[in-house]
Amino acid sequence: MGETWISPDQRIQKYIISMGKNGLKPTENCECIMDVSASTYDVKRYNESSFVVGDSSDSFERLLDILLTTMNEGEKAKVVFKLKEKNVEFTLELIEFKSDGFIFEWDAKKKFELASKHKERGTELFKIMHYIDASHRFSKAIKLLSSIPIAVDKPPTVIDDLPICEVYSLKTVLCNNLASCYLKHRDYEVVIELCKRVLQREANNVKALYKMAVSYYEVHDYHKALETLEYVLKLDPENKAAADRMKDFTQKVNETNAKVNAMFKKMFT
Template sequence: MVTDVDMDLIKISEDGHVTKRILREGSGTTPEKNNSVCVHYESFLQDTNVKFDSTRERKAEFTFTLNSGKVVKAWELAIPTMKVGEKAEIFCTSDYGYGDEGRTYIVPPKASLRFEVELLGFWEAAGSAAERISSAEKKKGEGNDLFKKGAIEEALFAYRKARDYIKDLWNCEPEELEKCRLLIVTIQLNIAACHLKLKNYEFAVEVCKRALDRDCTNIKGYYRLGQAYLEMGDFDQSIEFIKLGLEYKPNSTELLALLSMAEKKKQRWLNESKRIYRKMCDN
């Protein structure tokens, strides 16, 4: 008898010994051959449901390169079918797991396995300056698509990987160096946008300042810095950085609107503080 659970299974290997059930749909693209991937996972003995490994319990993501022989064959087949952000169960027989011998003290011989895997992101190897810049641009584009879909955590991962390609790039032609500088400013500000959405305001401040260190005229940097400080309740810092941005673009409607909001919020806070102080004195 075929159950609804069985109908959810996706056959991965031709012999049907590796299957997958999607627990949460992903929003991004799938890894390509020889990409490095980053996952969270939990590993179980399928027959007894005993957990024998977990990155979540270790609080450490796991990174490996596809087709490198570092993981069980079931993963090599199943993970390339997963989209960024996808969480899935992967089932396999022992011939796609730890084989007839198993793993001493951990996995019995000929054990069927179940894995819960979440694909956090992936990236490709890049060598030359041109390759690294191209890979950074590709990863930034992937982050933009994820951000538009509301997959903010996944977008943040993509932007960070984009930054990793070029953050220490210096041994290159002058035009490549300038392209790299402008690109990393954009990436840093995209990272800041993610932190703002996730309410990680201190991180947003940090990356905005790094961006402005490379381009002190970037209006978007001052705007997002003003936003972050405003959300933190630091009205003076918010107003200060908004006004610095207005020195470069006095007619910026976005900065002027944010300045008006910051000044109104500061005034309301002052009025409320005075009211509370008077009430304390009256008592």
């Protein structure tokens, strides 16, 4: 075998069998034709159709994204992926790829369209409870939108025939969706920060406010939790989820107040 390449996080090991042609390597959104073999993993689908770098929906494919960006056209290598469940070994030959240019060359409309596709796929993954995979899609979409150059001092209303308001609107939805993923994984501090970003654009976004209220409760900031939940019910009096949580939130605030009052009473008696 020839050279060896190991990713910084040690999750990918590539042992080069043949180098292929020197030149450009696949980048985001490149369409790759490859031959994958000698694996106990289900790789058949990667030989039957092209694989688009960045269009990944699970941990194996996200590592495949990274691997392909290190390969020359015609390169063949023995590969080991260290997945959470187990190690997967296989041989991969990158037969050819069709470049889609570099991200910095894409116009705003192209980035927006691709971000929209990631949002749709992320929503599908969330519905089937693949929350980590969904979060990767939403995050990727946010990064694409954030790469659209918008002047801070005098932001335009349109860029590359794309209304800037649509960019802001989609980014707000994505932050809200990403907050839902983190809520499922109980990463409450991140949920709060993401919801704050949503509320900067949409101060009365009920879904973001509810997720923020639940997260405040889980990090034991009961007063903020109750205050936020009360605002949710003010905006949406028929919100059953909020109404159901109100009793618990109120009880915790009363308990906290009682403890504080008891502490002060003990200090001054």
